[in-house]
C-alpha cells in the first residue's frame with residue numbers, strides 16, 4: 001500500500017486556497033468495505049460556491065488568452081502527475097468507493113488518457129473560412145471557450161467521470177467549479193491538489209463539497225456559469241436541465257442506462273460469456289453501461305447460462321484493497337436494498353436463481369454475484385437500472401423479438417450484441433436505439449470514441465473529437481468591403 005493519505009485533502013479548493021466551509025461543518029466519509037470513517041470534507045453551500053464562481057470568473061480572461069501550447073503543456077504535466085500518483089490515487093479511490101484496486105488503477109489511467117487526448121484535440125479546434133455567396137465578402141467561423149463550467153459527478157467513477165469533463169474544459173481555456181459526489185469526495189479534491197501542483201493559475205480549478213442542491217443552485221444562479229456538465233441519474237439530470245433554462249446554459253448530461261446484452265445462436269459463447277462477465281460485474285455492477293438485461297437466443301440459451309454461471313462463480317468477493325478481489329461492496333445499504341427489491345420482484349413473477357441470490361457472508365454491503373433465469377419483460381429490472389451484481393437472463397426466439405425487447409426502454413446509453421454474422425451486426429447497429437453498441441465486446445469505453453446516450457440517457461458526448469465541442473462557442477465573422 002502506498003501512502004494514499006498524501007493525496008487526501010479535507011478542504012475545498014477555491015481560488016488556489018484550501019478552505020473549510022464557512023460554518024466549519026463537515027461531512028464524514030466512510031469506507032463502504034469496512035464502514036470505518038476515513039475522514040471528513042466541508043459541508044459547503046451557496047456562499048462557498050459563489051466565491052468559487054467568483055474566482056473562476058476572474059481567472060477566465062487570462063486563462064482563455066493563454067497560449068494554446070501553454071495550456072497543452074499544463075495538460076501534459078497533469079497527465080504525468082496522475083500517472084506518477086496512480087497507486088496512491090487508486091488506493092484512495094478504492095477506500096472511499098469500494099471498487100477493486102485493479103479497477104481503481106484502471107480508472108486513474110483512463111482519466112490520464114482523457115487528459116492526454118484532449119491536450120491533442122485542443123490543437124484541432126479548428127474554425128472555417130466559408131466561400132461567400134457574393135464577391136468582396138469573407139466569412140470566417142471561429143471557436144471560443146464558453147466560459148466558467150459547473151461540473152457535478154457521481155460516486156461510481158469518482159475520478160474518471162471528472163477527467164472527461166475537466167480535460168476538455170481546461171484544454172480550451174474554461175475555468176471549472178466541480179462538485180464531486182458526497183460519498184466519494186476525495187478523488188475529486190485530488191484533482192484540485194494535482195492542478196495546484198502542476199501550476200494551474202489560481203481560480204482555473206475549483207472543487208467544492210457539500211450540499212448538492214445548494215452548490216448546484218449557486219451554479220445555476222450565476223450567469224457567468226455558461227455550461228453545466230452532469231453525470232448521474234436521469235432523475236437529477238432532468239432537474240438540472242430545467243434549472244439551466246433560467247440563464248440558458250449549455251448542458252451536457254451523462255445519465256442512466258439499461259443496457260441490453262444480446263447473444264445470438266451464431267455467437268462465440270465463450271467470448272459472449274466473458275463479455276457478459278466484464279459488462280455485468282465491472283465495479284460490482286455499478287456502472288451506467290453494465291449489461292442490465294441479457295437476452296439469449298433459444299438455441300444457445302442453456303449452454304450460455306452454464307458458461308455464465310461457471311465464470312461468475314469464480315469472482316472473488318471482498319475488500320477491494322486486496323489484489324485478488326474482483327467484486328467489492330456496493331456503495332451503501334440503499335443500493336443493496338434496491339438489488340433485493342428487484343430480485344424479489346423477479347422471483348415473484350417466476351424468475352429462478354441460477355447462482356447467488358442473497359447478501360454475501362462477509363456482511364455489510366457485500367452481495368453475491370447473482371444470475372437469474374426465466375426473466376421476462378414484466379419484471380421491474382426490464383425497465384429499471386439495477387446498479388448491482390444481478391444478471392437477469394431472458395430467452396428469445398427471433399432477431400425481431402430481441403430488437404423489440406431491447407428497445408423497450410426510455411434509456412439509450414450502451415447496448416451489446418454477440419454474433420458472427422456481419423450482416424446481422426449491421427442490422428442490429430441500425431435497429432438498436434442506443435448511443436453506443438458493442439459488437440462482440442462487453443467493454444467499449446475508450447477515450448478516442450464519443451461516449452454518450454440518446455433518449456433519457458443523456459445529451460452530448462464525452463471523449464472523442466465530439467467531446468471538445470461542448471466546451472466551445474462557434475462565432476461567425478462577416479467581413480465586407482476589403
Ligand SMILES: NC(=O)c1ccc[n+]([C@@H]2O[C@H](COP(=O)([O-])OP(=O)(O)OC[C@H]3O[C@@H](n4cnc5c(N)ncnc54)[C@H](O)[C@@H]3O)[C@@H](O)[C@H]2O)c1
Pocket residue numbers: 152153154155156157161179180181182212213216231232233234236237239253254255256257287288385413457458
Ligand atoms: N452516463 C454516464 O456516463 C454515467 C456515468 C456514471 C453514472 N451514471 C449514472 O449515475 C447514477 C449513479 O450515480 P449517483 O447515484 O451519484 O447519481 P445521482 O444523480 O444521485 O448523483 C450524481 C451527482 O449529483 C449530485 N446530486 C444529487 N441530487 C442533486 C440535485 N438535486 N441537484 C444537484 N446535484 C445533485 C450528487 O451529489 C452527485 O454528485 C446512475 O443512474 C448511473 O447510470 C451515468
Ligand SMILES: O=C[C@H](O)CS(=O)(=O)O
Pocket residue numbers: 156157160286287288289445
Ligand atoms: O458508469 C458509467 C461510466 O461511464 C462507465 S465507463 O467507465 O465510462 O465505461
